Amino acid sequence: MSDVVAAAVDALNEKLGGSGFDGIAKFEIEDEGAIVIDEGGARASDDAADVTLSASADTFQDILAGNLDATSAFMTGRLKLDGDMGLAMRLGSVLS
Secondary structure, three states, rough: OOOOOOOHHHHHHHOOOOOOOOOOOEEOOOOEEEEEEEHHHEEEEOOOOOEEEEEEEHHHHEEEEEEOOOOHHHHOOOOEEOOOOOHHHHHHHHHO
């Protein structure tokens, strides 16, 4: 597991505050790996998901740090989405 993925897993679990996520979402970070968020929290994994969000490591780190809104990243093409748009919108509240 890359350092970027490991740090992102920690940050996402902190944002979840010990709660899980109602659904299965995956973040694919270019050249780094993948993270799955579900009822158990965030973990490094490439399991199947209801929605997959793909971005560069820089974009993903900016979103996690609060420097970039996930919706803005999607609208400008920096964040790609495949799957359940409604689930992705709910996930946005976790990232903010």
